[in-house]
Amino acid sequence: MTDDLLTLDGLTKAYPGVVANRDVSFGIAPGEVHALLGENGAGKSTLVKMIFGLVTPDKGRMTLSGKPHAPNSPEAARAAGVGMVFQHFSLFDALDVAENVSLGMSDPPPRATLAPRIAEVSRAYGLPLEPNRTVGDLSAGERQRVEIVRALLGKPRLLIMDEPTSVLTPQEVELLFGTLRQLRSEGVAILYISHKLEEIRALCDRATILRDGEVVATCRPSQETAGRLAELMVGRKLDAPARAGRALDSLALMVRDLSLPPAHAFGTPLTNVSLRLHEGEVLGIGGVAGNGQDELLAALSGEILAPEATLFLGGRDISRLGPDARRRAGVLTGPEERLGHAAAPDMSLTENALLSVSYDPAMVKRGLIDWSATRAFAESVIARFDVRTPGPDTAARALSGGNLQKYVMGREIVQNPMVLVVNQPTWGVDAAAAAVIRQALLDLAAQGAGVIVISQDLDELMEVSDRFAGLTNGRLSSFRSTSDLSVEEIGLMLGGAHDMAPADPGLPSRKKGATA
Amino acid sequence: MTLLEKRPQPSRAWAWATPLLAVALTLVAGGLMFAALGTDPIAAIRTIFYDPLFNPLFAGYSRPQLLVKAAPLILIATGLALGFRAGIWNIGAEGQYIIGALCGAGAGLALYPLDLRLIFPLMVVAGAAGGWAWAMIPAILRTRFNTNEILTSLLLVYVAENLLASMAVGALRNPDGGGFPGSRNLSQWGSSRNVELIPDTGLHWGVVAAMIAVILAYVLLQRHLMGHHIRLAGQAPRAARFAGVNPSRLIVFCLGLSGALAGLAGIFEATGPAGQITINFNVGYGFTAIIVAFLGRLHPVGIVLAGLLMALTYIGGELASFTLGIPAAAIQAFQGMLLFFLLAVDVLTNYRIRTWKGASA
Numbered sequence: 001m002t003d004d005l006l007t008l009d010g011l012t013k014a015y016p017g018v019v020a021n022r023d024v025s026f027g028i029a030p031g032e033v034h035a036l037l038g039e040n041g042a043g044k045s046t047l048v049k050m051i052f053g054l055v056t057p058d059k060g061r062m063t064l065s066g067k068p069h070a071p072n073s074p075e076a077a078r079a080a081g082v083g084m085v086f087q088h089f090s091l092f093d094a095l096d097v098a099e100n101v102s103l104g105m106s107d108p109p110p111r112a113t114l115a116p117r118i119a120e121v122s123r124a125y126g127l128p129l130e131p132n133r134t135v136g137d138l139s140a141g142e143r144q145r146v147e148i149v150r151a152l153l154g155k156p157r158l159l160i161m162d163e164p165t166s167v168l169t170p171q172e173v174e175l176l177f178g179t180l181r182q183l184r185s186e187g188v189a190i191l192y193i194s195h196k197l198e199e200i201r202a203l204c205d206r207a208t209i210l211r212d213g214e215v216v217a218t219c220r221p222s223q224e225t226a227g228r229l230a231e232l233m234v235g236r237k238l239d240a241p242a243r244a245g246r247a248l249d250s251l252a253l254m255v256r257d258l259s260l261p262p263a264h265a266f267g268t269p270l271t272n273v274s275l276r277l278h279e280g281e282v283l284g285i286g287g288v289a290g291n292g293q294d295e296l297l298a299a300l301s302g303e304i305l306a307p308e309a310t311l312f313l314g315g316r317d318i319s320r321l322g323p324d325a326r327r328r329a330g331v332l333t334g335p336e337e338r339l340g341h342a343a344a345p346d347m348s349l350t351e352n353a354l355l356s357v358s359y360d361p362a363m364v365k366r367g368l369i370d371w372s373a374t375r376a377f378a379e380s381v382i383a384r385f386d387v388r389t390p391g392p393d394t395a396a397r398a399l400s401g402g403n404l405q406k407y408v409m410g411r412e413i414v415q416n417p418m419v420l421v422v423n424q425p426t427w428g429v430d431a432a433a434a435a436v437i438r439q440a441l442l443d444l445a446a447q448g449a450g451v452i453v454i455s456q457d458l459d460e461l462m463e464v465s466d467r468f469a470g471l472t473n474g475r476l477s478s479f480r481s482t483s484d485l486s487v488e489e490i491g492l493m494l495g496g497a498h499d500m501a502p503a504d505p506g507l508p509s510r511k512k513g514a515t516a
Numbered sequence: 517m518t519l520l521e522k523r524p525q526p527s528r529a530w531a532w533a534t535p536l537l538a539v540a541l542t543l544v545a546g547g548l549m550f551a552a553l554g555t556d557p558i559a560a561i562r563t564i565f566y567d568p569l570f571n572p573l574f575a576g577y578s579r580p581q582l583l584v585k586a587a588p589l590i591l592i593a594t595g596l597a598l599g600f601r602a603g604i605w606n607i608g609a610e611g612q613y614i615i616g617a618l619c620g621a622g623a624g625l626a627l628y629p630l631d632l633r634l635i636f637p638l639m640v641v642a643g644a645a646g647g648w649a650w651a652m653i654p655a656i657l658r659t660r661f662n663t664n665e666i667l668t669s670l671l672l673v674y675v676a677e678n679l680l681a682s683m684a685v686g687a688l689r690n691p692d693g694g695g696f697p698g699s700r701n702l703s704q705w706g707s708s709r710n711v712e713l714i715p716d717t718g719l720h721w722g723v724v725a726a727m728i729a730v731i732l733a734y735v736l737l738q739r740h741l742m743g744h745h746i747r748l749a750g751q752a753p754r755a756a757r758f759a760g761v762n763p764s765r766l767i768v769f770c771l772g773l774s775g776a777l778a779g780l781a782g783i784f785e786a787t788g789p790a791g792q793i794t795i796n797f798n799v800g801y802g803f804t805a806i807i808v809a810f811l812g813r814l815h816p817v818g819i820v821l822a823g824l825l826m827a828l829t830y831i832g833g834e835l836a837s838f839t840l841g842i843p844a845a846a847i848q849a850f851q852g853m854l855l856f857f858l859l860a861v862d863v864l865t866n867y868r869i870r871t872w873k874g875a876s877a
Contacts, residue, residue, distance in 0.1 A: 301758065302760070303757045322762065323757070323759065324759075324760035325760075327760075333758075335758060337754070340752050340754050340755060341754045341755055342755070342758065343752075343755060344748055344751045344755045344756075345751070345752065346751050346752075347747070347748070347752075354741075354744055354759070355748070355755060355758060355759040356758075356759070358741055358744075358759065358760070359760075364741050367740050367741050367742065368739050368740060368741075369739055369740065369741055369744060
């Protein structure tokens with residue numbers, strides 16, 4: 001493969017106690033969309049960090065267009081023609097698009113020349129973006145475009161994209177794929193990391209599959225089934241989550257006409273949100289992040305107190321109860337943000353267990369913490385959800401994203417709540433772990449709990465929920481049974497139009513503040 | 517090129533090593549400063565650290581002073597450290613110390629010259645209450661109006677100092693003092709005297725209170741849910757909200773507790789080592805305690821060691837300016853260096869230094 005743009009030859013990187021990459025070799029050709037597949041912890045991140053100059057390999061070498069490629073910083077990688085769009089955006093809400101773009105460049109041109117270039121690149125690649133808009137007002141899809149445009153301004157020959165579609169609506173995904181196909185036709189190589197196997201089958205020319213840090217297979221995704229790809233990643237057969245049929249009669253949680261002001265400057269107010277969650281039912285709430293998802297979760301968790309007589313648990317008004325009292329009553333929640341919200345980064349897993357179990361007299365008696373009981377609880381979560389970690393004394397931030405997600409979701413699920421509300425339960429989690437989490441949510445419902453899943457991943461919502469509604473601009477549409485809905489219809493429900501008017505996929509998603 | 521790389525986990529070894537490294541660096545830099553001032557640096561450092569404890573000429577007086585000076589520092593720093601861990605910055609312990617002393621002394625002197633064993637405990641309670649109340653001002657301003665407690669607590673120190681001056685020449689002035697400013701001598705009135713419990717050790721009730729405070733703070737941080745919430749709020753405020761921590765309650769708790777402990781330090785000082793309320797009753801314990809808190813890594817046990825070390829530099833510093841003529845300002849600079857180097861090397865706990873060998877294939 002001498003005509004490859006980038007070749008990796010025997011790359012090895014070890015961290016204390018774990019080999020992240022072992023003898024990884026493959027090539028990426030110009031004009032190719034190359035998928036990098038693997039479970040969480042398979043070594044994908046370490047590999048792209050080596051290509052992008054964030055990590056230096058212990059062994060092995062890389063060649064970029066025939067020249068040795070050994071960047072020691074992202075600047076050096078960018079200078080060599082490698083661009084990267086990260087899964088988590090590094091943007092400042094209070095600054096505008098052009099300012100954010102210039103902050104990410106090693107040698108930014110003056111604004112007078114940068115703004116027209118942003119407009120030009122965004123037009124040329126079908127990425128509608130206004131340089132003067134404040135980033136805090138942008139949707140997730142628009143924010144991603146800022147990151148992509150920033151990478152494209154460096155004229156990369158290789159573009160690395162880490163989980164680019166996890167935050168996008170179906171229409172935005174189509175738009176992104178158009179851009180990527182255009183880049184491909186111009187000879188740009190794209191290294192594409194995603195857990196969404198259908199997308200990879202539709203978009204990617206080749207795929208390299210990593211398991212436990214080693215390359216286990218290379219294939220043409222279009223010639224494989226999604227199930228086969230998942231098996232290659234996991235190394236065994238996967239079962240789709242099973243749903244048990246159940247009768248819905250008694251009401252678990254009722255939200256009645258809940259309105260809340262936004263929690264912060266770039267937040268979204270909730271307007272007249274109502275829902276009825278039955279025992280044994282899974283409600284799916286879809287919509288692009290930033291449309292009131294965080295606020296709804298905070299109102300249900302008790303982090304923000306709701307106005308009186310808006311939340312009822314089995315007939316009891318819980319609107320004015322704080323998080324601990326809600327937990328005691330049987331309502332548990334799993335926030336979207338793992339690090340900093342669901343878990344404190346520098347605390348151990350044991351200490352983090354206490355965040356949501358401190359109401360339990362088995363762990364905390366009259367204010368005194370029983371650390372050995374808490375540690376045993378943490379160990380039980382680690383064991384049941386197969387969290388890969390040296391042990392419960394490890395700091396949360398030392399875990400990979402997917403493993404920490406399994407831990408924080410598991411922490412709530414094993415408590416067998418009456419009502420569980422989760423936001424983005426499988427964000428950035430690999431197929432196998434996502435299946436475990438979804439199955440656990442379904443099992444919980446099968447035992448009679450009411451579950452609310454807030455997510456941007458429509459496939460996930462279709463898979464787990466009985467009824468579905470869209471949350472747009474802080475308003476919740478009416479719920480419809482998922483069995484009568486197609487993904488296309490749902491996509492339209494999320495366009496912000498509750499009257500189901502067709503949305504124009506070519507337009508950026510609607511701004512907040514525009515009334516529906 | 518040298519870079520700092522974030523450690524995946526904070527290094528436990530460095531957490532313990534940085535204070536020692538900071539002390540070592542302070543000795544070097546301080547030695548250079550003393551040399552530049554024309555003093556033999558070895559003699560200066562020996563006078564500060566060795567003579568107060570082991571030189572038979574001074575140790576008899578200096579050794580008990582170690583506990584006398586360390587007790588208020590430890591008592592105040594223990595309270596401050598709890599707040600600092602939660603991200604609540606009480607910079608005004610000096611003011612709470614003064615008000616504690618004034619309230620305690622006032623409560624006692626109101627009953628002068630009664631001979632009652634209850635008077636001293638009453639003064640101690642009043643002292644703690646005074647410090648608590650003074651700290652409640654920034655607490656309420658913060659929770660009600662979102663005012664920055666760093667500024668309000670600091671500015672209240674100057675209010676307290678003026679109040680002290682007015683009390684020393686006004687309401688609390690000794691009626692039998694011939695018009696001199698200053699209160700009656702509290703350490704000579706049996707009912708209010710903060711006795712030295714074991715002769716010639718400096719061990720007075722304030723030392724006992726400091727030991728109790730350290731033990732309780734340790735238990736609070738290690739075993740109590742409140743301690744967990746304090747650490748959580750300091751490290752990840754959103755996670756603290758998720759865990760059910762009420763930020764306002766935490767602010768009131770931390771400011772109140774640190775204020776009460778500072779007030780206690782004040783009344784123990786006024787009834788013991790200082791003996792009376794005078795215009796310049798406060799000598800900066802409230803500010804030095806901030807250094808002690810950080811030098812002790814905001815950990816109760818660390819604070820005990822840091823408090824003793826700081827007290828030693830006070831006593832040794834006095835000795836050095838007395839025997840070697842080193843200016844008092846140089847001693848303060850020396851103490852300041854300790855905090856400076858501690859904060860500078862602290863970065864090694866969370867980061868490691870990595871050296872790049874340049875871009876090579």
